Amino acid sequence: MLEFKEVHKRYPEFGEALSDVSFHVARGERVFLTGHSGAGKSTLLKLVAVIERASRGQILLDGQNITRASHREIPFIRRKLGLVFQDYRLLQDRTVFENVALPLVIAGFHPAEVSRRVRAALGKVGLAAKEKRLPQSLSGGEQQRVGIARAIVHKPAFILADEPTGNLDPDLAREIMEIFVDFNELGTTLLIASHDLALISQIGGRVLRLQQGRLSEGGDR
Amino acid sequence: MKARRRSIGKPTKRRRAGPSLQDRLHSYVVLQRQTLGEALQRMWRTPFSMAMTILVIAITLALPTSFHLLVKNLRAVGGDLEATNEISLYLKPELPNEVGRKLAERLKNHDQIAETRLVTKETGLADLKSYSGFGEVLATLNFNPLPVVIGIRPKDSLTRPEQVEKLVAELKTLPEADLVQVDTQWMHRLHAILRVAERSVVVLGVLLGCAVLFIVGNTIRLELYNRREEIIVQKLLGATDRFIRRPFLYTGFWFGFFGSVLAWIIVALMLLVVRAPIRELNALYGGDFSLAFLSFFESLFLIGVACLLGVTGSFVVLVYHLRRLRPD
Numbered sequence: 001m002l003e004f005k006e007v008h009k010r011y012p013e014f015g016e017a018l019s020d021v022s023f024h025v026a027r028g029e030r031v032f033l034t035g036h037s038g039a040g041k042s043t044l045l046k047l048v049a050v051i052e053r054a055s056r057g058q059i060l061l062d063g064q065n066i067t068r069a070s071h072r073e074i075p076f077i078r079r080k081l082g083l084v085f086q087d088y089r090l091l092q093d094r095t096v097f098e099n100v101a102l103p104l105v106i107a108g109f110h111p112a113e114v115s116r117r118v119r120a121a122l123g124k125v126g127l128a129a130k131e132k133r134l135p136q137s138l139s140g141g142e143q144q145r146v147g148i149a150r151a152i153v154h155k156p157a158f159i160l161a162d163e164p165t166g167n168l169d170p171d172l173a174r175e176i177m178e179i180f181v182d183f184n185e186l187g188t189t190l191l192i193a194s195h196d197l198a199l200i201s202q203i204g205g206r207v208l209r210l211q212q213g214r215l216s217e218g219g220d221r
Numbered sequence: 222m223k224a225r226r227r228s229i230g231k232p233t234k235r236r237r238a239g240p241s242l243q244d245r246l247h248s249y250v251v252l253q254r255q256t257l258g259e260a261l262q263r264m265w266r267t268p269f270s271m272a273m274t275i276l277v278i279a280i281t282l283a284l285p286t287s288f289h290l291l292v293k294n295l296r297a298v299g300g301d302l303e304a305t306n307e308i309s310l311y312l313k314p315e316l317p318n319e320v321g322r323k324l325a326e327r328l329k330n331h332d333q334i335a336e337t338r339l340v341t342k343e344t345g346l347a348d349l350k351s352y353s354g355f356g357e358v359l360a361t362l363n364f365n366p367l368p369v370v371i372g373i374r375p376k377d378s379l380t381r382p383e384q385v386e387k388l389v390a391e392l393k394t395l396p397e398a399d400l401v402q403v404d405t406q407w408m409h410r411l412h413a414i415l416r417v418a419e420r421s422v423v424v425l426g427v428l429l430g431c432a433v434l435f436i437v438g439n440t441i442r443l444e445l446y447n448r449r450e451e452i453i454v455q456k457l458l459g460a461t462d463r464f465i466r467r468p469f470l471y472t473g474f475w476f477g478f479f480g481s482v483l484a485w486i487i488v489a490l491m492l493l494v495v496r497a498p499i500r501e502l503n504a505l506y507g508g509d510f511s512l513a514f515l516s517f518f519e520s521l522f523l524i525g526v527a528c529l530l531g532v533t534g535s536f537v538v539l540v541y542h543l544r545r546l547r548p549d
Contacts (some may be wrong), residue, residue: 049457051547072461079459089454106460110248150458 001027001158001189002048007057009043009213017043018213021057022220025191027157030184031218032200033193035210041193044210045162048191049083050074062157079107082151082188084161088143090135096122096146097131103154121153122146125179141172148179152188159183161192165199177203253467260471274440278480281433282527283487285426286515290488292418294513299411308373308385310392311400314366318342321369324397328373333388338372345370368399382408430530433480437473437534444472445542452546466539470532477531481524488515 002025009018018040025031033041046052047059054067066077090099100121104114122128125145135143144164151159161180165173177192177199184190194200200207209217264271310328312321318341325337340348345367350359375388385403392401445452452465492514499512515523 051457075456075459075461077459078457083457089457091451091454102455103458105252106455106458106464108248108252110244111251 001025001029001062002191003058003060004044005058005060007047007054007059009040009047009052010055016213018047018054018210021210021213021215023208023215023218024220025189027189028184028187030181030190030205031192031208032203032205033191033208033210034195034197034200037195039210040213041195041210042162045160045191045193048160049081050077075106079103079154080156080158082154082156082159084144084147084151084159084164086163086166088135088147090143090146090150092135094134095131096127096133096135096138099135099146100131100149100153103150107154117153118149121149124152124182125149140168141175144168144172144176145179148176152183156188158189158191161190161194163193163195165194165196170199173199174202256468257471260468261475263468264472264475270440274436274476275479275483278433278436278476278527278531279483279487281429281436282481282484282523283491285422285429286484286523287488287491288418288425289422289519290492290513290515292415292422295411295418296415297513299408299415308375308389308392308401308403310371310373310395310398311402312369312371312397313399314368316369316397318369320397321371324395325371328371333376333378333384334373335376336374338374340370340372342367342369382412430526433477433527433530434534434537437476437531438538440476441469441473441535441538442542444469445538445546449546452543456547462539462543465543466536469535469539473531473533473535474528475531477527477529478524480531481527484527485515485520485523 004021004023007018007021008016010016021040021044033044035041043052047054048061048066050066050069057067058065059067061077062080064077069077091102094102097118100118101114104117109117119128119131122131125148127142127145127149130138130142135146138146144167147164151161159180164180165176168176173196180190180192181203190205207218208215312324318339321339321341325339328334329337342365346359346365349355349367373392375385385408389401389403392398455465492512496512
C-alpha cells in the first residue's frame, strides 16, 4: 500500500526533518506513528499527502512513485486518501452535511449519490441527526467525527490522521480511536500519528517510532 | 463488487472508471448551475462591497459608452447638415437673367443635383435692400451691380465632403460661372473632429476596459484571500485548480454582467436627462433630428465584452495566486 525507501526531507530553514526513513505499510494494516513533537511525524504524513516533497528517496503509494508526481496529478493522489487533522479543518460557514459532501463534490459525483453517501458516512460516525448544524455548534469530539466522516465518505483505501485526538479529553479520544479501528476492521488501511502511547497500547497495532527524524522502531532497517 | 460499485458510484472526473457520457454531462451541468448560483449567493452575503464594485464597474463602462453615443449622434447631425448644404453659383455679372434661367434648367438634370433655385438680379437687389439696411445707398445706384445667382442643392447621396467638392470643381469649369461658394471647410473640420473623437472612443474604451479588468481582478484577489482556508481544505481533499477556480470565474462573470447592465441603465438615464434640451434645440433649428440610443447589438456588445473582461480579470488573478496558495 505504502512504501518509503530511504526518504530524506530537508527544510532550508530548519535542516533535516527526516533522515533515511524506510518502511512498509501493507493493505489493511493498522499503523501508529509515534514520537515526540518535532520528531517528524507531521512531515512524514505531509509527504504521503504530497503537501511536501521528499528531498531524496522514493515514496510509493499503491505502486505509484508520488515523489515525482506532477502538479496536475497531486489532486488525484489525494483523492485516494482520507485525511484527518488535529484541528479538524472544517469549513465553518458550511453545514455538517456540506462539509462531509465536499470530497464527493470535488470528485464530481452525482448529487443524488452525494446525499446517499454523506448520510451513510454520518450514520457511521453517529451524527446522522446533526447534518444541518454548523461545525461551531458541535463539541470538539463531534467536530472530529465530522472530520472522519469527511475522510471516509469517498471510500478511500487509506486513512491518514495527524494527531486526531490531540485536542480531545481521554474518553473522547478513545471513542474517536475506536471509530478508526472499526473502519480498519472493514479493510481500510490506517496510518495515525499520535503521541498518546497509553491509548495506542490499549487499542493495539503496529508502531513506527520517530526520533529526531529517524525511525527507531518499526522501520525496514 | 467492483462492477457494482461502478454502477452506483458515478464519479465524473475519474479517468478510467466509466460512468456514461450522459451521466458525466448531467453532473457537469448540475455543477455549473450550482456554482453559478453559489457565486451569486456569496456575493449577496456582502451586499455593500458587491454594490460598490458593481457601481465602479458600471461607471467605468458608462464613460466610453456615453462618449460613443455622443459621437454617434454628432455624426447623425453632421449627416443631416450636409444634406441641406447649399452651393451658391454666382454667374459673371454681365450675364442677363435669361442665361441664368437656362443654366438653372440645365443643371436641374445633372445627376448629382437635386434642386436649383434661381435668384435674378432684381430679386437679389430687393433682398439686399430689405435685409442689409443699405437701401438708401442702393437707391442712389443707377444700375444693378448684382450677378445672377443659382442656389444648388446636391443630392442626398453626396454625404462626404470630397464628393461635394468634386461637384463644386465641376461647376467652376462652367463658362458662365464667376464664383462658386460652398462652406466645405467646416464640413472637413467636423469630419476630422469626429474621426478624432471616434479614435478617442476606442482608446478610452480599451483603457477603461483594462480598468474593469483590474477592478474585477483585485476584487477576486481579496475574495481569494478571505477564503484561503477554504481553498486549502479543498486542495487537501483533492480539488483540482480548475474546480477551485470555477466559482471565482463565475463571480467575475457576474460582476461584468451586472456592471454592464447598470452601465446601460446609467447611459439610458443620461439620455433621458438631455432629451428635453435637445428637443428645444431641434425646435429652434427646425431640424428633425432624433436622439439615437444604443442599438440592440451595441447593447449586446457592451454586456458581452464586460462579461468577458470579468472572467478574464479573475482568471489571470486565479492562475497567478492559486499556484502560491498551498497547504502549509
